[in-house]
Amino acid sequence: MPMFDYSCGKCNHEFEELVISSTTPDNEIQCPECKEFQSNRQLSAPAVSVGYSDSSPSASSGCGAPGGSGFG
Numbered sequence: 822m823p824m825f826d827y828s829c830g831k832c833n834h835e836f837e838e839l840v841i842s843s844t845t846p847d848n849e850i851q852c853p854e855c856k857e858f859q860s861n862r863q864l865s866a867p868a869v870s871v872g873y874s875d876s877s878p879s880a881s882s883g884c885g886a887p888g889g890s891g892f893g
C-alpha cells in the first residue's frame with residue numbers, strides 16, 4: 822500500500838495518507854485537521870534508499886571510504 826502526500830483544499834493542511842488503492846479518488850481522503858473531504862494529491866519525490874555495504878564492489882577496491890566518491 823503506497824503513501825501519498827495530500828493538501829487539503831479547505832484548510833491547506835499537508836499530510837500523508839496510506840491508501841489501499843492508487844485509484845482511490847481524492848474526494849474520499851479526509852483531512853485529519855478539519856475533517857473535510859477536499860484533499861488534493863500532491864506530487865512527491867520517490868523514496869530512494871542509499872546505503873553502504875561491505876559486499877559492494879567499491880568496498881573491496883578501497884574507494885568506499887567515508888568521504889570518497891565510491892568510483893574508482
